[in-house]
Amino acid sequence: MSLPPLAFLPAVLLSLADRSGEVNCAAWPEARREALRRACACSDFVIEQARRDSGLLDELAGSGELERRYVPGELREALRQRVQACVSEDDLGRVLRHFRNRQQLRIIWRDVNRLADLAETCRDLSDLADASIDEAYQWLYPRHCQSFGTPVGRRSGQAQHMVILGMGKLGAHELNLSSDIDLIFGYPEGGETEGAKRAIDNQEFFIRLGQRLIKALDAITADGFVFRTDMRLRPYGSAGALVLSFNALEQYYQDQGRDWERYAMIKARVVGGDQAAGAQLLEMLRPFVYRRYLDFSAIEALRAMKLLIQQEVRRKGMADNIKLGSGGIREIEFIAQAFQLIHGGRDLSLQQRPLLKVLATLEGQGYLPSPVVAELREAYEFLRYTEHALQAIADRQTQMLPDNAQDQARVALIMGFDSWAAFRERLDYWRERVDWHFRQVIADPDEDENGEVEVDPSGEWLPLWNGALEEEGARRQLEEAGFVDALAAQQRLVGLRNGSQVRTMQRLGRERLDAFVPRLLAQIVEQGNPDLVLERVLPLVEAVARRSAYLVLLSENPLALQRLLRLCAASPWIAEQISRFPLLLDELLNEGRLFSPPQAPELIAELRERLTRIPEDDLEQQMEALRHFKLAHGLRVAASEIAGTLPLMKVSDYLTWLAEAILDQVLNLAWRQLALRHGVPRRADGSACDPCFVIVGYGKVGGLELGHGSDLDLVFIHDGDSQAETDGAKPIDGAQFFARLGQRIIHLLTTQTTSGQLYEVDMRLRPSGAAGLLVSSLGAFERYQQQEAWTWEHQALVRARVLVGCPQVGEGVERVRAAVLGRERDLHGLRREVGEMRAKMRDNLGTPTTQAGLGANAFEQDSAFDLKQDAGGIVDIEFMVQYAALAWSWRHPQLLRYTDNMRILDGLCDAGLMPASDVALLQEAYKAYRSVAHRQALQKQPGKVTGEQFQDERRGVMRIWRELGLN
Incomplete structure (x- = not known):
């Protein structure tokens, strides 16, 4: 902020500046004498202290403290x-x-x-x-x-x-x-x-x-x-x-x-x-x-506090108070505190004190756009500089703008303006901008841009909710609003109102519920199927009734409520997730974030940042943070899938990236906990492990094909010395260490907390299955795969992929995989074993009419087609891909480069091992089956369709199956 030269001081300040002559400063350099004149012009406190203690200024000047x-x-x-x-x-x-x-x-x-x-x-x-x-x-x-x-x-x-x-x-x-x-x-x-x-x-x-x-x-x-x-x-x-x-x-x-x-x-x-x-x-x-849940009641309270302040300002005539008046310092503080109190219980980065740092965090975490934060920051600094200018005059605690020409000229001088009018114009600009931003955050949702209360469309639903209408009148209102089964809708609302959750609510919570339900009904009737939406959303209302801050969240954010209703209408799975875990309501606040899940590197960075804010010894909070992260990003993926912004293959990619980010942190947490207790295990050469351990994913996670609610097929492999002891205060041998590490990882993934579990984990694909060790050494894994594994285990290995852990051990696992899958096999025996295994699966898991192939009525509407297990379905395609990789990768090692079916099929086409038309047929059928299966999962429906669907795809898949000789 530039300062005007003293040569242009207004006349009203010249005599004040001349008071510098009372200080013995003849020996001072010109710059310091000029600074003295400015200080005397601006501040009575400076000259009074100089008069009281004649040596004080000289002492400060001599020590250099005035300039440094x-x-x-x-x-x-x-x-x-x-x-x-x-x-x-x-x-x-x-x-x-x-x-x-x-x-x-x-x-x-x-x-x-x-x-x-x-x-x-x-x-x-x-x-x-x-x-x-x-x-x-x-x-x-x-x-x-x-x-x-x-x-x-x-x-x-x-x-x-x-x-x-x-x-x-x-x-x-x-x-x-x-x-x-x-x-x-x-x-x-x-x-x-x-x-x-x-x-x-x-x-x-x-x-x-x-x-x-x-x-x-x-x-x-x-x-x-x-x-x-x-x-x-x-x-x-x-x-x-x-x-x-x-x-x-x-x-x-x-x-x-x-x-x-x-x-x-x-x-x-x-x-x-x-x-x-x-x-x-x-x-x-x-x-x-800081409440552990989203606390939108903070806005209600801030609004009430601001109203009291405004009344006090009006009563005492303090419109010119730059702290408490409209657009003042307090409003900027309220903006920051609103986000801190709402989100700070879960987002630890908001638990800090300095306002400017809080604003930077709000920008960095996406709570406020960068231009808004830039304006608030600049306005805050201008207002605080102004506050200091007011108080520097007489060392008096005041935030009131002066009403006399002398002090107005002083403030303008300190603030770097050549006149009070120029300063006041800039001050009014910043106060207007602050007030505008403040109203965007704190304003009542029923107010328009001018602060006028709009007509609330929910008012017509208040009598129905309060029970003031007769049953017939209530049903008629529901029918006229578009409910098909008005009686069922009425009974659901009465059931909620008279339920034990609502009857035992405290007064404030009941008031919030009574304000929210009419708003909810007013928006439900705008949906295409209000019966379905009401049925799906009322369990959520009942679940959060006693935690009424969630009701305030939705009341304060009408757009978030609209998104909630749209998602519940589209998917009962989403409705159930949000009802079980209401903290997910936070994700509805930001539409851009909700429908744009982050890429893999951003996922990893975001989760790492969240966990670094939690004390290392707070395992409970770490587990909750992991679960909330998974729930939040799972909801984003599902919402994006429903909105059509994510195609099927990207949905699976995101869900797989999410699992990998979580597994990476789970491994880090488990390793750190054990290493603190027992020390670090050793490799065979005596060097410390870091961590010489990997998590290998099989099945859907290995093939980048995770769906909503998929479990994880995992195998744990280490390359440490099983006999050597760890180097800690309570040493154990390497075998014990890695076994406990595996147990700890499974515990972190599967333990049920208030936010559910992370994943179901299936370890049956490890060497020797359930009878084998939980964690295998790399050498034992190689011996088992080379000497003991069945053909179906090698099929599973086609989709195996190192997910997280030590790169060096990961390279070893990849070498073993390539060696095992890349050896030449007897094709006749391979076809027989793959075909027999598929027949067993179809007999045990397929639809009865297709267990022995396709029955006469398998393509009729009354029949069911299991998208995964029936003939011509997903598993047939997977088995053909696995067969091809086992049969031909010894001549075409590029088939082992990828673990997902789509790119292996591309490799078969590129190598001339399968006609391009057949590859395209299998890929399109595979995507179509999985797309429907995903939609069925979001509708909480089994992965089956009627028999007349996908006839051409099924026949094509079965033809290729026969041509490969897998019958």
């Missing part, structure tokens, strides 16, 4: 040296005030001369407050103990220290030039003091200590004050005890904490006292601030 920024810790160390020399509380008070005035002079000087940016000014002020609070506390505590004894915890027997929480701008390192400081005092546990003639209760000890600390900071003396100290944010406000134990604090916030206290706690930070105990306290209070 402090290094971390420098300010605190300077104060510590001064405080340690104090011999009395009066002495402490004087030292703190002199130091504060010295620093305030330096900070204002640097701010008005733009030698410091906003971040530095806020940081220096916050560091000053931190140092003043903690150094005063550390000086007072031992002297307080001499008088009253040392407080000792009743349970722990340990000496107790107070924890001082800084709230608001102090907590976020955002203190302004004349901020007061909001503090909350706590102590870890109850007990009594020891070492004094008369023991007193710990609470009484800390109350007295807190009072002495507040006096040291807040009392106004001849030297001024250090910081105005506000304790009203503590539990019960001014009526509450000055200091509470951790248990009492936790109990209060759990039972009685109000919405505004949640917002205050977002920025809470330990600024003094026992830092370790303070970290424990903040962790205890975290569930109060």
Whole structure:
């Protein structure tokens, strides 16, 4: 921000600038004298301090502190040296005030001369407050103990220290030039003091200590004050005890904490006292601030708070207040806090204090578009600079724009404008932009762009939901709205209203439900099949009725509700998923994200980032994060499939990438847990494993053909020394380590949590099946495949693929696969074994009319065609591809390059082993079968169609089967 030259100062400021002549600065360089004139023109505080202590400015100038920024810790160390020399509380008070005035002079000087940016000014002020609070506390505590004894915890027997929480701008390192400081005092546990003639209760000890600390900071003396100290944010406000134990604090916030206290706690930070105990306290209070579910009730509360503020602004005539007025600083803070409180329980990246960092996260995580964040950031910085300009004038806490020409000229000068009018024009622009963005986030969904309340179409459904209509009238309304079976619809609604879930709801939850259901009905009747949609969505409403924040989410986001209804209409599977796991409602908020699932590298990066925010020892939260990630991205894929934005093959690709990303992190988690306990196993050459372990996928995951709800066919292989012990505190041999690693991976994948399980896992394709070891060494895997495996196991190996793990071991697995599949086979015997295995499967799993081939009525409408198991279906195509790979890859090794059926068929065509027309027929039939099977899965229907469907495809597949001699 450029500053106008002082030569063009308005006349009203010239006399103020001339006050610089009262300072002995003749020996100063010209640039510093110019800075002095500007400081004197802008700030009465600067000249008053110079008059009070004639040597102070010279001292700051001589040390170079006026022109340079402090290094971390420098300010605190300077104060510590001064405080340690104090011999009395009066002495402490004087030292703190002199130091504060010295620093305030330096900070204002640097701010008005733009030698410091906003971040530095806020940081220096916050560091000053931190140092003043903690150094005063550390000086007072031992002297307080001499008088009253040392407080000792009743349970722990340990000496107790107070924890001082800084709230608001102090907590976020955002203190302004004349901020007061909001503090909350706590102590870890109850007990009594020891070492004094008369023991007193710990609470009484800390109350007295807190009072002495507040006096040291807040009392106004001849030297001024250090910081105005506000304790009203503590539990019960001014009526509450000055200091509470951790248990009492936790109990209060759990039972009685109000919405505004949640917002205050977002920025809470330990600024003094026992830092370790303070970290424990903040962790205890975290569930109060950040709910584990999506909490759209935060917007309701913010809206109510903003309304109260607006009323206060109007009552006190504060429209020109740049903090509380329309488009002010508080609105930007509310925007950030709305997203933090709604999503912060699940998105840990939002659990931070500084507003600008929160805005950057909102941009990076896609909650707000980049242009919006850029405007909010620039507006915030302009408003905060303006706030500092207002407060620099007289070191007075104010956010009101001045109404006199002199101070208006000062503000314009500090802000780099040549006139008040130019400054005011820019300020009004930014306030208008902030107000507009604020209304987009906080506005009532029933308001139009001008803030007027629109006619709510849900109003006509309120009497029906409340039971105010007679049964006949209710049925008539439902029929007229398009319900085919109005009686069934009415009974469903009555069942919900009279159900135990609703009857036992608390008042607030019931009010939210009563507001939501009419909105829901108004949108359901806009759907093509309202009967079906109502049937599918009411279980969700019942499931979330007692967690009414989800109802608020849908009420606040009409477009999300529309997407929900469309998806439920299209797929009962999606409806059931969302009913079982309501946290998925979050995915409906962003249409672009919902219908555009990320590519494989983005999936891996997103999951890794989520898990890095969770403490390494918090296994429960890690497992929940994995499950939520899978559910969320599974929903995105299903929604994209229904919307037609993802073709079948891409659906399978995405679901497979999702599984690989999850397996990669599951392996990392399992490895880390075991390595911490037992150390790292060794390879045969003595080097450490890193991790010399792979997860091999067979079947659908190996062939990149996963569907919704598919299980995972896995095999675990390691290349460590089974006999060598691990290098940890509790060593075990390599065989035990890798067996436990496999068990841990399966546990992480299959354990049922509140968010379900990750995947069903099938390990029967490992060497020797269920009778074999859970984890095989690479050598044992090779021996088994070369010497003992059956033909059907080699068929399965065609679709085997290393999913995650050590690249070196993965290369070894690929070498074994290529060697086993690439050997020459007796074609007659191979055809017989493949054909016999397929016949067994068809007999056991196929439709009875086609078990021995195609019955006479197999193509009739009354017959059923199992897309997977019946003759001419999916498995026939898979078996032909596997047969071809086993039969001919010894001459055409390129057939082993891929594990998916489509590209192996391409290879057969390229090698001239199968006519292009037959390859095209098999590929098209395969895609058609799988596409229908996917749709059937989303409709929760078995993978069967009527017999008259796919006649040409089935006959073509069976013809090729016969021509290959597989009968």
